[in-house]
Amino acid sequence: MLKVTIGQYYPAQSFIHRLDPRMKLLCTMLFIVFLFFVNNFLGYAMAFVLLATVIKVSKVPPKFLLRGLRAIIFIIIFTAILNIFFTAGETIVFEWRWMRISQEGLLNAARMALRLTMLIIGSSILTLTTTPIQLTDAIESALKPLKKIRVPAHEIAMMMTIALRFIPTLIEEMDKIMKAQMARGADFDTGGIIKKARSLVPLLVPLFISAFRRAEDLALAMESRCYRGDIGRTRMKQMRYALRDLAAFIIILSFIAGIFVLNHVAAVYGIW
Amino acid sequence: MEFIVKAENLVYKYVAPSSSDENSAGDTTDAGVPLLALNGINVGIKKGEFVAVLGHNGSGKSTFAKHINCLLQPTSGMVWVNGISTADEETIWDIRQSVGMVFQNPDNQIIATIVEEDVAFGPENLGIPPSEIRKRVDEALATVGMSEFAGNPPHHLSGGQKQRVAIAGILAMRPDIIVLDESTAMLDPNGRKEVMKVVKQLNEEEGITIVFITHYMDEAALADRVIVVADGKIVIEGTPAEVFSQIDELKAIGLDVPQAAEIAHKLRNHGINLPQGVVTPQHLVEELEKCLLK
Numbered sequence: 001m002l003k004v005t006i007g008q009y010y011p012a013q014s015f016i017h018r019l020d021p022r023m024k025l026l027c028t029m030l031f032i033v034f035l036f037f038v039n040n041f042l043g044y045a046m047a048f049v050l051l052a053t054v055i056k057v058s059k060v061p062p063k064f065l066l067r068g069l070r071a072i073i074f075i076i077i078f079t080a081i082l083n084i085f086f087t088a089g090e091t092i093v094f095e096w097r098w099m100r101i102s103q104e105g106l107l108n109a110a111r112m113a114l115r116l117t118m119l120i121i122g123s124s125i126l127t128l129t130t131t132p133i134q135l136t137d138a139i140e141s142a143l144k145p146l147k148k149i150r151v152p153a154h155e156i157a158m159m160m161t162i163a164l165r166f167i168p169t170l171i172e173e174m175d176k177i178m179k180a181q182m183a184r185g186a187d188f189d190t191g192g193i194i195k196k197a198r199s200l201v202p203l204l205v206p207l208f209i210s211a212f213r214r215a216e217d218l219a220l221a222m223e224s225r226c227y228r229g230d231i232g233r234t235r236m237k238q239m240r241y242a243l244r245d246l247a248a249f250i251i252i253l254s255f256i257a258g259i260f261v262l263n264h265v266a267a268v269y270g271i272w
Numbered sequence: 273m274e275f276i277v278k279a280e281n282l283v284y285k286y287v288a289p290s291s292s293d294e295n296s297a298g299d300t301t302d303a304g305v306p307l308l309a310l311n312g313i314n315v316g317i318k319k320g321e322f323v324a325v326l327g328h329n330g331s332g333k334s335t336f337a338k339h340i341n342c343l344l345q346p347t348s349g350m351v352w353v354n355g356i357s358t359a360d361e362e363t364i365w366d367i368r369q370s371v372g373m374v375f376q377n378p379d380n381q382i383i384a385t386i387v388e389e390d391v392a393f394g395p396e397n398l399g400i401p402p403s404e405i406r407k408r409v410d411e412a413l414a415t416v417g418m419s420e421f422a423g424n425p426p427h428h429l430s431g432g433q434k435q436r437v438a439i440a441g442i443l444a445m446r447p448d449i450i451v452l453d454e455s456t457a458m459l460d461p462n463g464r465k466e467v468m469k470v471v472k473q474l475n476e477e478e479g480i481t482i483v484f485i486t487h488y489m490d491e492a493a494l495a496d497r498v499i500v501v502a503d504g505k506i507v508i509e510g511t512p513a514e515v516f517s518q519i520d521e522l523k524a525i526g527l528d529v530p531q532a533a534e535i536a537h538k539l540r541n542h543g544i545n546l547p548q549g550v551v552t553p554q555h556l557v558e559e560l561e562k563c564l565l566k
Contacts, residue, residue: 168427217380224373225394232399236392
């Protein structure tokens with residue numbers, strides 16, 4: 001059976017889990033934006049301390065977070081290598097034929113790697129401590145101001161909900177089609193990457209046809225249950241801000257203010 | 273007598289998509305010829321009635337069901353629900369609130385990732401206040417016996433359980449009529465029993481009008497009235513006892529009869545004195561006991 005890890009949720013009772021999803025989304029965005037303002041290692045250290053504290057409070061085992069990193073380790077290494085070789089710098093550390101590695105390049109590579117790692121960890125904390133439904137609700141309310149310029153906030157959120165709902169159904173179906181094809185002699189395991197990719201075609205075609213049929217059925221079912229977009233719609237579960245959300249917001253804001261001060265100090269005194 | 277659903281000379285014409293892939297030779301000339309899925313249906317369903325609509329594939333029974341909920345509009349003729357014409361654009365949402373539909377595939381009608389959120393979907397669309405939705409969702413789940421699964425994701429439920437969730441989702445909208453469009457066709461025998469039990473209970477205890485579309489004779493035998501549809505027309509209509517005693521007519525349009533009715537029919541032909549209108553196994557057993565004791 002195939003395993004799904006998209007939007008994985010780690011169920012636990014913690015301060016972070018109980019935070020309003022909108023606040024979590026906002027704090028994560030702020031954290032990510034400001035990661036890109038930091039350009040000194042003292043700042044990264046501070047960001048790391050904050051992340052570590054949040055992880056500790058959230059009760060998510062660090063093992064879980066690292067598992068998420070494994071999938072993108074290639075991207076991190078790739079970016080780092082690009083930065084090492086393609087940053088023009090004055091202090092040359094190493095030179096051989098066309099290769100030229102500068103001190104600036106090494107620093108840049110380290111910065112990018114740290115940024116990406118913390119960015120991924122930060123956003124995984126959001127998805128690990130928020131149920132998919134809460135997350136879509138938060139996204140809907142975050143996009144609400146954009147409704148004025150005709151961004152279909154409600155529709156985007158509804159599509160996300162339906163996509164999440166159908167992931168297990170479609171995976172189950174894929175599994176069935178795969179077994180049916182294997183029973184008739186299809187081979188998915190041997191051969192090179194091209195042969196393997198080609199063997200997926202007879203899998204994807206029936207899967208897509210069935211997905212379209214499901215979409216049609218679902219549209220009919222939604223319509224017969226009076227769905228007409230978000231006109232006059234209410235929600236059973238309403239989101240309410242609590243005191244803890246304010247507390248979380250203040251912590252993040254003071255952290256960001258701290259980084260700004262540090263950035264300034266670093267610039268003035270020339271610390272990297 | 274006031275009818276809650278009424279159809280008069282209902283005709284629905286549709287143009288079949290060219291099916292050159294499936295039936296290649298000689299059929300190409302037929303592609304695009306309009307077909308009459310419904311050809312003059314006249315029917316009245318009373319409040320609180322349990323009506324089964326029988327018919328084989330392509331008989332038009334599902335097309336009829338979709339007219340009750342304004343999912344389809346008649347080509348000609350009229351359909352009224354609660355005295356309101358379904359052709360009126362303004363009242364479509366009122367009709368859809370009072371007519372709930374349960375479809376065939378349990379997987380394709382559940383919208384949310386959590387059972388209770390799915391049940392809340394209908395009332396949310398109606399703009400009901402959150403506290404009232406909460407109350408309705410809890411009640412609806414209790415009625416169909418799914419309260420303990422309220423917080424579960426739907427994909428771990430059995431087919432029968434999923435259909436019960438779908439029924440709960442409709443109950444939470446407080447409908448007068450529930451239309452089940454072959455809702456048991458994809459279920460195993462246990463799932464069918466579960467759904468049938470819930471539907472029976474809703475009809476008897478809550479007084480909800482049921483339109484039950486099926487091709488299982490044994491399910492139709494439990495209804496107050498059976499309507500048999502073939503080629504877009506109503507061919508036989510009456511109580512299960514009346515309908516299922518017309519065994520030859522049913523067989524002529526390619527339908528089976530409930531097993532009990534068929535056994536009774538054959539026994540009668542062999543000279544055993546059984547009354548007309550035996551359609552359920554329990555009734556057959558009672559009548560046979562009477563015969564043996566004589």
